[in-house]
Amino acid sequence: MTTGRRRNIKLTLQYWGERYAGWQRQKDRRTVQGTIEEAIATMTGEAVALIGSGRTDAGVHAVAQVANFTTGSTIPVDGFLRGLNSLLPEDIAVTAAEEVPLSFHARRDALGKIYRYKIVVSQVPLPLHARGAWMVRQPLDLKAMREAARLVEGTHDFSAFMGSGSDVATTVRTVTECRVAQLQPSLCLGETAVLEVKVAANGFLRYMVRNIVGLLVEIGEGRRPPSQAAEVLASRDRSRAGRTAPPQGLYLWRVLY
Numbered sequence: 001m002t003t004g005r006r007r008n009i010k011l012t013l014q015y016w017g018e019r020y021a022g023w024q025r026q027k028d029r030r031t032v033q034g035t036i037e038e039a040i041a042t043m044t045g046e047a048v049a050l051i052g053s054g055r056t057d058a059g060v061h062a063v064a065q066v067a068n069f070t071t072g073s074t075i076p077v078d079g080f081l082r083g084l085n086s087l088l089p090e091d092i093a094v095t096a097a098e099e100v101p102l103s104f105h106a107r108r109d110a111l112g113k114i115y116r117y118k119i120v121v122s123q124v125p126l127p128l129h130a131r132g133a134w135m136v137r138q139p140l141d142l143k144a145m146r147e148a149a150r151l152v153e154g155t156h157d158f159s160a161f162m163g164s165g166s167d168v169a170t171t172v173r174t175v176t177e178c179r180v181a182q183l184q185p186s187l188c189l190g191e192t193a194v195l196e197v198k199v200a201a202n203g204f205l206r207y208m209v210r211n212i213v214g215l216l217v218e219i220g221e222g223r224r225p226p227s228q229a230a231e232v233l234a235s236r237d238r239s240r241a242g243r244t245a246p247p248q249g250l251y252l253w254r255v256l257y
Helices: 032-044 077-087 142-152 208-220 228-235
Strands: 002-015 061-073 092-100 112-121 134-136 154-157 172-183 193-201 250-256
Touching: 002 032, 002 077, 032 061, 032 077, 032 092, 077 092, 112 208, 134 208, 142 172, 142 193, 142 208, 142 228, 172 208, 193 208, 208 228, 208 250
Parallel strands: 061 250, 112 134
Antiparallel strands: 002 061, 002 092, 112 193, 112 250, 154 172, 172 193
16 A cells, blocks of 8 residues: 655665676666565565665675665555565565655765675685685785785775776775784684675775775785785776685675764
8 A cells, every 4th residue: 555655764685696696776687676676566566766875796795785765655664574575585685674764865875884805715615605705725914914904994096996887976985994804714614714804985986895805815825015005006007906806705794874
């Protein structure tokens, strides 16, 4: 049932991005946004435009993506939570739903985001972890990676870490934290090293986190000195930054409001 009164529903979403061509709706391709919009339309009978806090690329996961949509439906927020989870595939879930002021906009109101990237160092294949991490065979110099990560922090022009095909007004971003931590391996990983790169910023360019991680891994492998992080930034040249880390290790962790 719908009324003349418009409501703004905010969703917190968790998804495993392996089967999707990213967040953004695309013609003839399966996307997270498109899948959720179809479920909302089934519930409300309305064609809705779901606004996400930002795009995640194909294969990238989210722990707490934020999105909103407006509707004339009278379905209570708890009904959206239960109903959408009954309609969505098992790799997408609504973890919270709430009604917010009509002025709320998931993308424009976001003050920043936190991403985490998982790296597993192992000389043998680990099928249970390969789908959610970058599997690296060569041991990594954690000290060198941490030194380089600190050079990424601050306000810089991140052109060197931007993927091609981007259309942005400015390539300047402020990274408030870039940290490399060693996690406690789970029992099934044995003595394998598990690293996590956390990047928090007021905004991100396309592939920015994955390109930063790619450079940090090259530094960890000893291919470059830590000082190269500052040199790459200053160059504003994408070709200087090196490889792009694969998508399966990247998680949108939190959106800041």
